[in-house]
Amino acid sequence: MSAAAAAGSYDVANTTWGGVDGELARLEAQAALSFEEELRIMRDLGLTRAGPLLELGAGSGAVTRRLRAAEPGLDVIALDVDAGLLRHAGGCGAPLVAADGARLPLRTGSVGGVLLRYVLQHLTDPAPMLAEAMRVLRPGGTLVAVEVDSMLWGLADPMYPELASVHATMAQAQRGAGGDRQIGRKLTRLLRREGFTDVVLRPFAATNDTHPTAAFAPHLGPERLVPLVASGALSMGELALAADRWRRFLADPDAWVMLLGFAAAGTAPHGGPAPSVPETVPEKPARFWRNAQ
Numbered sequence: 001m002s003a004a005a006a007a008g009s010y011d012v013a014n015t016t017w018g019g020v021d022g023e024l025a026r027l028e029a030q031a032a033l034s035f036e037e038e039l040r041i042m043r044d045l046g047l048t049r050a051g052p053l054l055e056l057g058a059g060s061g062a063v064t065r066r067l068r069a070a071e072p073g074l075d076v077i078a079l080d081v082d083a084g085l086l087r088h089a090g091g092c093g094a095p096l097v098a099a100d101g102a103r104l105p106l107r108t109g110s111v112g113g114v115l116l117r118y119v120l121q122h123l124t125d126p127a128p129m130l131a132e133a134m135r136v137l138r139p140g141g142t143l144v145a146v147e148v149d150s151m152l153w154g155l156a157d158p159m160y161p162e163l164a165s166v167h168a169t170m171a172q173a174q175r176g177a178g179g180d181r182q183i184g185r186k187l188t189r190l191l192r193r194e195g196f197t198d199v200v201l202r203p204f205a206a207t208n209d210t211h212p213t214a215a216f217a218p219h220l221g222p223e224r225l226v227p228l229v230a231s232g233a234l235s236m237g238e239l240a241l242a243a244d245r246w247r248r249f250l251a252d253p254d255a256w257v258m259l260l261g262f263a264a265a266g267t268a269p270h271g272g273p274a275p276s277v278p279e280t281v282p283e284k285p286a287r288f289w290r291n292a293q
């Protein structure tokens with residue numbers, strides 16, 4: 001990590017089985033599963049119309065690459081606090097900026113849109129990042145935050161109630177590290193609190209009607225539980241149980257799954273950010289970002 005960041009629950013090396021390589025594959029699979037649905041919502045909300053679009057917490061660029069391919073005319077800036085992870089986003093035409101999203105090295109009012117995808121759930125306090133996003137947005141610009149809510153993760157048939165405590169442990173572990181997997185229900189209120197207007201919530205779903213069941217492995221498979229066994233939060237027995245149920249689910253030709261995501265959007269009001277928003281980063285006169293690749 002090259003930029004000093006506020007404490008949060010994202011740990012690239014300990015999110016899933018296989019360390020950083022495993023996480024790179026998970027981020028890619030996660031984007032492949034729902035990007036089309038998310039893109040439809042982003043277009044509908046006008047996020048792709050007025051650039052540049054700041055992808056805040058772009059990670060390895062799984063979405064950056066897809067956005068650039070789907071909207072070649074849209075300037076995208078990929079920003080992340082983890083310079084090592086961000087390096088993987090290179091080569092798709094988006095400038096890479098390594099910085100803390102709560103201290104953006106961008107000029108006030110310099111971007112037309114901000115995308116925060118699966119970032120806010122990792123922050124101890126999302127407010128400073130949202131305030132910075134508001135600051136760098138042009139009046140009338142759009143912010144979209146894509147998130148989950150662990151109590152509304154979706155539906156599966158068959159269900160395995162015996163895994164409820166395993167999922168609760170996962171949410172608890174993220175909470176213990178400063179994150180919040182129940183952020184879905186708070187999104188619109190967070191945006192309104194920061195002064196965004198026209199706040200809306202657009203749920204979206206991915207099902208195995210249109211994706212192979214195996215594509216849901218990053219969400220439903222046991223790999224994500226491995227770091228929890230390593231940290232002692234879960235037992236080997238619980239991991240084995242989860243692996244067994246995932247195997248059964250995969251082998252069942254009639255099994256059905258739907259995962260839910262939530263895209264919340266808000267508009268930066270005309271008249272600029274609220275006076276209480278601090279100007280945390282000195283402005284650069286000529287360019288709108290400090291290139292820190």
Ligand SMILES: C[S@@+](CC[C@H](N)C(=O)[O-])C[C@H]1O[C@@H](n2cnc3c(N)ncnc32)[C@H](O)[C@@H]1O
Nearest residue numbers: 005057058059062080081082100101117118119
């Ligand atoms: C779960 S990953 C999501 C990555 C990407 N948005 C995607 O959907 O593939 C969360 C990302 O948020 C980044 N992040 C966490 N805290 C941050 C901060 N304070 N400033 C900038 N990025 C941050 C992490 O480094 C990580 O890349």
